[in-house]
Amino acid sequence: MDYLKSVVPSQLVSERGSNLVIINPGSANVRIGLAKQDTPFNVPHCIARHTTIIGKPNLLDQMINTQVTTTSQQVDRERAFNTTASLLKIPYLDGSSSFGSRKTARIDGYNQPSTNTKKDTAFPWTDVFEDEPSSLPTSETSAHRSEDNADRAAPDVTDSGESKRKYRNMIFGEEAMRISPKEPYTIHRPIRRGHFNVSPQYSAQQVCEDLVAIWDWVLLDKLEIAHSERNKYSAVLVVPGTFDSREIKELLTIVLRDLCFSSAVVHQEGLSTIFGNGLSTACIVNMGAQTSAVVCIEDGVSLPNTEKILRFGGDDICRCLLWIQRHYQNWPQLRTDVLAKPIDMLMLNRLKESYCEIREGEVETAATVYSYEDGMPAVAHKTNLTSLNVPPMGLFYPNLLVPELFPQPPRTWFQDHENMLEETWNMDFGGGNMGLPVWDSFAVSPLNPKKEEKIGLAEAITSSILSAGRIDLQRKLFSSIQLVGGVGLTKGLVSAVEERVLHAIPPTEAIDTVEVLPSKMDPTFVSWKGGAILGILDFGREAWIHRNEWMENGIRVGSAKKYRDSYYIQAQAFCFINS
Template sequence: MDYLKSVVPSQIVSERGSNLVIINPGSANVRIGLAKQDTPFNVPHCIARRNTQTGKPNVLDQMLNTQVTTNQHVERERAYNTAASLLKIPFLDEGSSFGSSSRKMARIDGYNQPSIITKKDTVFTWTNVYEDDPTSPAASDTSADKAEASETRAATDFKDTGESKRKYREMIFGEEAMKISSKEPYCVHRPIRRGHFNVSPHYSAQQVSEDMVAIWDWVLLEKLNIVHNERNKYSAVLVVPGTFDSREIKEMLTIVLRDLRFNSAVVHQEGLSAIFGNGLSTACIVNMGAQTSTVVCIEDGVSMPNTEKVLPFGGEDICRCLLWIQRHNQNWPQIRTDVLAKPIDMLMLNQLKESYCDIKEGDLETVATVNSYEDGMSAVPHKTNLTSLNVPPMGLFYPNLLVPEVFPQPPRTWFQDHENMLEETWNMDYAGGGGNMGQLVWDSFAVSPFKPKKEEKIGLAEAITSSILSAGRIELQRKLFSSIQLVGGVGLTKGLVSAVEERVLHAIPPTEAIDTVEVLPSRMDPTFISWKGGAILGILDFGREAWINRKEWMQNGIHVGSGRKYRDSYYIQAQAMCFISS
């Protein structure tokens, strides 16, 4: 403790953060970096594998998506009109009052002018899917199985370009994977979808795990320059979303310790990490990611499990709502925009959302450039008038606006919490065929000692209110209502802070003696707060009592009563809090 009082904080970060890797996986992106870094590398959490079969889709999830029903369309239009009345804009089928909004539209254009046509748009190129040198020595750093498989495919790997024969890249990662033309023989895989492992009849649990290993290993090699034979000198902190269950967290520990070869690892929940990322001790953490949102209350650095809420929507749903509104208003150009089949379209919509969406009253319109990405061709810009830009983010409060993709649930057996993670469980069948796909997977989650987390069909304001009111004492409730923290990429939405304060205040029952709601300002980019908190926890955790050693994990796994379960990390933050307060 004397050392901690005398040492300079930057010295602790430098000494203890140079061999500590923080991994924060999400549905859309994975954030990985050394604890000593200010911000991590933020990489799209996807991998494109080369197709050897004809007829396979270019995005694996295309095989699962279902169409929006008529009832969902009706509910969406009703939700739009509810939001429109609050924002004081015309209803969906009343049209837009262009004359009255021209002045406001000009002001918005002027404010956002630098982001309308960017250099990134003008120099867009499709990903080069060929290896520069098929005889590169780097190809030797593969397993025997991969080498044997590559020999059998050698005859089909090469393409005659007229000058030389080039070989297709077997795997492509990150943003490059999202910019592959659909005419190329590749299929994009996303190992995490809607806050869970993306297990399906078309995507086995083993393949999900292998893809995750490949993506993380690529980031460690290409971005952090941590080679395989040096990994035993590093430890890892897994900062996991609150949506994950015990089985998924244990599988991630196996990936980190067995496959990525880290010396030791510990797990922290995103909500807990966010507290330390912003230098707080008590707060209501609202984590809004790309595909899911979670709410949890933290008191004095300790999570309150009974306050957890999981909402099945996020930033990507706002993007698709933006596209739906523009098409309904006939503002979208006559181009083929498909966010499911063409990942590059989701990147474009996300850029439009971040640049122009704002929660404020009145008609909100702007002129922006929309790009058309056709197979193998250069991006074609289309200038168009985008309207009702304040409605899509209101879907956070009226989730019927955000009609999500519908995916079958993972197999029921996948969620069994086996204590011995070395058991062979990859080849489990889908119990009962397709009959169980429509049931809630949580209904059979009887093995886990914790109460399962169910997704709730409520808006963000109701979720925050319900979470805080579950905290118990009125003094604590008042403190939490005045200490709301927005984290995740959606937290950057303009106008969201005041909207949350207003909507939560209206959602509090009149019988409650609470009249103040406040969202605390963030000390850094909300996207990276949880990652930064994981770095702080890892650096200040001197005792490492809840850390799991690679050898111990490989030999023993986790046993009942061993005192080494990952959930011990729920309480380890109390030790770090002591150091911060001293």
């Protein structure tokens, strides 16, 4: 501990962060980087595999329904829009009229368009061809195949008279999302809505293989860590609170067996966020692309009954943006399909990030949208986007957001006969809840996925904090709300959360202050950075699992070493932070 008090933080990060890889998997993106980096590589969490099957859909999630399909859902959505538009005081909505009778907007002195001048550029289609290598080995290990495929995935492809063009076997990240639907590829998304995307069409084995391929490509192509060097590196898994015990166990197997790291430890996103922003007690609101999660942390320990999982995120805001523009007839006559053409989702996400904000009045702007048709060059269309403050309000009025219906994972998938949540470490460092079993805070049933709440963000935050118990702790949490995740960058969201949470608190509660604390870094990467800090400050590594132990013994009943992090690590880190 004397060393911790005397060492310069930058020196500590340099010494201990150079061989520590932090992996933060999400539904839409995976963030991977060395602990010594300021920010990680943020890569779309998808892979496109070449297929020779005629008629196979270009997206494996072909059963997902991205449209409102019932009359009641449509009515609920239009009612939610009218409510939101009224609250935002959009001037061209008649209070007595329905959604479809909105008056035509005008651009004049009273109706100034947005001043956002971000240049809109088209996304190029991915070149799916490569040069035929002169020779290929007859047999390769799966790891070497991944490395070879990563090398072949380089974008520089030439077509000389003597070289033979062939399809690339696998394409990763944003390049996979920019593949034309006419090309013979199937895009796989191994994680969806905060869980492994297991379905009758997508086996658990294939999900794991795709995760291995994507992560291995990032390690090779972005971090330049060869397979022969992996035994010199350790990994920190920062996992979403939505994951169940079996899913985390599979991730550990991927990291230790398939990616060949020497050791690994697991941290939850909520706890990592606390360390990423240097806090000790806060209500963490993590808003990702497909799910949002709320959990309260007291003195570095998550409170067991405060966790709320919400089934919406940034991707749903993008779809809501498209729905509103189409109903206003502001969207050009384009075949925009976020399911069949992921490149359209890239375009909508950029429009959302550039122009959507929460404030009163009409928010509109002139923008350029693009049509992407069957591999043809993108065609630009000028249009006027209106009501850009409505889509992000779907966070508070979930009926605005499109429900997704897709096959649930087989029930047997959640059966974990080696329950890794049993006999967790009991350590008492005094104060707070530090004497509880280490992962009571995230105990889940091994037979069922975690329950999702069908409420808005303000209600979820209020319910979570009021479940914390003591009034003094509740007051502290209401004044220490932390917004993280990509959606946290939405302009005007902080004031909207403060106002709506304050109104959601029952009048019988003696609480009159709600405050959202500013993030010390990009909210997208706070959880990843917290995982890096935890990994660097964990000198004892009592909770780390080594590769040979995992491969030989897996889970050892009665052992102190478990697959998740321990109170000991948290106490050690807080001792350093507070020293």
